[in-house]
Amino acid sequence: MLIGGFQRFSLIDYPCKICAIVFTQGCNFRCPYCHNPELVYPKLFSHPIPAEDIFAFLETRHGKLEAVVITGGEPTLQPDLVEFTKRLKAAEYLVKLDTNGSNPRILSELIEQKTVDYLAMDVKAPLARYPEITNSNADPVKIKQSIELIKHSGLDYEFRTTVVKSQLGKNDILAICKQIRGSKRYVLQKFVPVNVLDTNVLNAVIYADADLECLRDAVKSYVAECVVR
Numbered sequence: 001m002l003i004g005g006f007q008r009f010s011l012i013d014y015p016c017k018i019c020a021i022v023f024t025q026g027c028n029f030r031c032p033y034c035h036n037p038e039l040v041y042p043k044l045f046s047h048p049i050p051a052e053d054i055f056a057f058l059e060t061r062h063g064k065l066e067a068v069v070i071t072g073g074e075p076t077l078q079p080d081l082v083e084f085t086k087r088l089k090a091a092e093y094l095v096k097l098d099t100n101g102s103n104p105r106i107l108s109e110l111i112e113q114k115t116v117d118y119l120a121m122d123v124k125a126p127l128a129r130y131p132e133i134t135n136s137n138a139d140p141v142k143i144k145q146s147i148e149l150i151k152h153s154g155l156d157y158e159f160r161t162t163v164v165k166s167q168l169g170k171n172d173i174l175a176i177c178k179q180i181r182g183s184k185r186y187v188l189q190k191f192v193p194v195n196v197l198d199t200n201v202l203n204a205v206i207y208a209d210a211d212l213e214c215l216r217d218a219v220k221s222y223v224a225e226c227v228v229r
């Protein structure tokens with residue numbers, strides 16, 4: 001695992017659990033609004049943190065921490081992700097994975113091996129707009145496969161979209177909701193214009209809180225729960 005950061009404590013990154021967060025290095029997307037350029041651009045990578053340091057820390061936190069969140073970057077790019085999650089489960093931690101959904105093969109393996117407890121997938125755009133919005137060669141077929149895998153995984157999960165008004169209009173959000181129709185939980189994430197991958201996005205038009213509430217009302221028939229954060 002190429003681990004670029006480790007946060008020892010969080011109350012907000014795993015629903016209702018006290019967790020630590022592992023940040024992996026490397027991503028195959030280039031979302032302009034990304035808040036983690038130091039985990040995306042290899043030239044900005046810090047010296048990786050040894051996995052053994054993290055397991056040694058977790059060993060001392062039983063009864064205090066309940067879960068570990070693996071985020072990035074894109075964690076499914078790490079060749080030893082499955083082994084890493086197996087070790088976390090063996091250490092009796094709940095595991096949440098944040099993913100961009102580009103690697104359904106690894107997601108399928110994690111689900112089959114029961115080494116994750118919660119999946120959070122960013123749904124960046126309507127499928128046809130993926131390459132444009134992610135500024136990459138994202139494969140919409142794989143994104144669709146990941147959505148279906150997660151929906152039928154039997155695990156806790158959420159889909160979420162960072163909404164930049166000048167990138168995604170109401171019809172785009174509705175198209176995304178049709179892609180995830182029937183899902184448990186959908187999160188509309190407000191774009192915060194700080195520390196981004198592409199500074200051009202700092203001037204982007206963003207949704208006001210009232211607009212986000214309207215969007216939430218517009219999509220609530222597609223999903224069991226829609227929240228704004």
Ligand code: SF4
Pocket residue numbers: 027028029030031033034035036040072073074100
């Ligand atoms: S926001 Fe986009 S570029 Fe940044 S880590 Fe997530 S998928 Fe990669």
